[in-house]
Amino acid sequence: MSTAVSVRGLRMSYGAAEVLRGVDLEIRRGEIFTLLGPNGAGKTTTIEILEGFRKRSAGEVSVLGTDPGKATDAWRAKLGIVLQNWRDHARWGVRELIVHLSGFYDDPHDPGELLAAVGLDEQAGQQVGRLSGGQRRRLDVALGIVGRPELLFLDEPTTGFDPEARNDFHRLLARLAADDGMTVLLTTHDLVEAEKLAHRTAILSGGRIAVCGTPAELAQAVQAPSQVRWLEDGREQVMTTPDPSQAAWELHRRFGGPVPGLEIRRPSLEESYLGLIGRNV
Amino acid sequence: MNARALRIGMKRGWTEHNHLLRTRKELLGTLIGTVGVFAALTLWMGDSTVEETGVPTITFMMVGFLAFTVFGTALMTFPMALVTDREEGTLLRLRTIPGGIPAYLAGRAVTALCQIAVQSVLIVAAGVLLGGAPLPHDWFTLAWVLLLGTVATVPLGAAIGCVLPSRNAVGVATLPLMALMFTSGVFIPVTLMPEVLQWTAQAFPLYWQGLGLRAAFLPDTMLAAEIGGSWRLPYVAAALAAWTVAGMLLAPPLIRRVTRRESGSRLAARQLAAQRS
The missing domain is CATH 3.30.1490 (Dna Ligase; domain 1)
Incomplete structure (x- = not known):
């Protein structure tokens, strides 16, 4: 199966407000795909539907061959999710938390290797609540990929980063995706980020996909x-x-x-x- | 619930319990808040006895504190922890993980049990060592009342934690529990209360838990202060069992509703609201 995510005619309304008006998407296995759009375009709604956290109003959605509306644990084990606002488990040790969450998966990454991969070996014994913003986000990524997911969701992963931290983060992500052959779906409102990271980008605007393609195709299409x-x-x-x-x-x-x-x-x-x-x- | 989630959850509960023991603020809150107040009371009351019975007042107070510890941990500390976990995104994190929610609930229950156990031991130790209170004469009754009282209140605590909208609301929810504390006979004999309050008290698990614990610690000379002049242990068992069933029926759908609604955008919206207020 070469398709990781397939979306057809996805609609979502909150009361009378229609946020998604027929989104079509096709994400291939192994690609880094960005969903780009201004704030309020419906990126988070789309990604939450794909993650199985939100019920859609209409449309066909298949994520790794499963309808996210009928999420099972076995399906969930194949996903990694990194959100924007996590401040959880502040009292846990960095390594302790990775070890704990790795226990839920059949074939997790080695916690030590994972810490090294995200550059947190020096913070292994530190409390999660004492990490800096950038370190915290790298830990979130480590926790997102600890179960060797086939598909990783990243919701606005670099919001609030300084340029250097952002660069480091992009390099980390590119390396992880290349090493594991993971499919990555990333939302951002930053075009430069999409251009730099993504194999393909879809621009979500007004509740529809306005354009989808490689950066060059995108430029041409618009x-x-x-x-x-x-x-x-x-x-x-x-x-x-x-x-x-x-x-x-x-x-x-x-x-x-x-x-x-x-x-x-x-x-x-x-x-x-x-x-x-x-x-x- | 699968076995792996349950095992990880129990280990998680133990880890979180140890984190609490290592957190100075929590530790002081627990020690001074309940055990410390009781220890001070012990020293202050000295050798006074309950009129015409020869039973040290401190024994009566010790049992009251014990009952209230279980009640307070299950119905105040535990829901507070649930609300905090929701606000910080812990619940959402576990939702992204296969088997995460059952493990989370098992963990929270284990942490609550550990807290209850530690505080119970400390209260009895303070009562016996500082106040000269006797050890229970009926260990079996102590054991089942503590256990059933915990099992009856922890699911209720989970239900409360699910319906509370935010941490600020916890304070409001605490008021009726405090009212129950004073009317349920754990610190003031229930027979001193107006009859309406006596009936109200008997509708809630705290009264029955206190009664059962008094049966384990106090001699029958104290029965004069009880409704009907009896420990009514079968009623204790029935009332606590009924609350257990009620909690078990009430909590799961509420927990499902709360976890189903948890998502990144809700978390973000809540944090934004918290920053503004």
Whole structure:
């Protein structure tokens, strides 16, 4: 089975408010997939439905071949979940907690190796409540993967991180995913993070998936217009076009040769993204 | 409930109990809050006796503290722990783990039992060593009343913990329990109460637990202070058993409801609300 998550026509309403209006998603095994969108786009609702924590209003959902609405322990054992706001088990020792939670799984990671992998060996004997924010999040990841999950959910994992901690975290995640062949589904509202980490990204906007694909595909799909600049009559000319290559070709023909000061600026992914969510809001 | 979850849960309860023993604030709260107050009372009361019986007042008080320890741990400390676990995300963490919720509940129950056991031993030790109270003359009754009293109240505590919306609400929930403490005959003989209060007291498990424990510690000369002039042990067993059944019926659906509703966004919303207030 090469599909880890399959979602068709997923709808979710809270009372009269419709948060998800027909989400379609297909996540392949072994890929790092980000669900990107502005705050309030329905990312957390989507991920909570996939985790089996929330009942959907309508649609077909299959996570590792199971409907999360009918979660069993055997299915749960194949998932790892890392949430944003955990402050639990503050009195436990770091290692003590990892050992305790590893006991629930058939083939868990070795606690010592796991501590080393997330860079917490020095904190092994420390109380969980005394960890810094970044250390705490790394512990959450360790606890999320202790049972060797096939699919790891990360909900906004780097919110509140400084750039250095964020970089370290990205490297850790990429390494873990590569080593274990784990599928990772990550939500973020940070485009740079999605671009850096993900094999593929889906942009959730207005309760639907607006675009889905690799970063390059994404940029192309949203097709924010490019700018073409050149010098003519001693002045800079600017033209905005969805097809800059065609425009450049026409300019070359008109000039009958090189175009002075020719410059083509394709929009960055960020610009495209902002354009996209602006368009849908 | 699978065997692995139960085993891990019991170990979890033991670990959490040890964490409590290592936490100074908790330890002082327990020791000074119950055992310390009782020890001070012991010294203050000295050799006074209950009128016309020759029974040291301190023996009567010791039994009262014992009954209240079980009651308070099961119905105040335990629900408080459940609410805290919900607010900090412990419950949600266990929800993400296969078998996590049964293990969590087993763990919490074990921690409550350990707390009750430690405090009971300390109270009896303080009463006997400092106040010269006698050891129970009926160990068997002591054992089953303590056990049944615990089993009757811990599920109720779980139910209370599930319906309390936040830690702030725990204080409000404590008030009726305090009222029960004064009317249930554990510190003031129930026959001194107006008849309405006597009937009210008999509707709750604290009265029956106190009565059973008094039967184990006090001589029959004290029976004059009891309703009907009897220890009424069969009624004690029946009342506590009835509360056990009620708790067992009430708690599981409430626990299921609370754990089912737990999710990351709820946790986030609660923490946001807590920051604002």
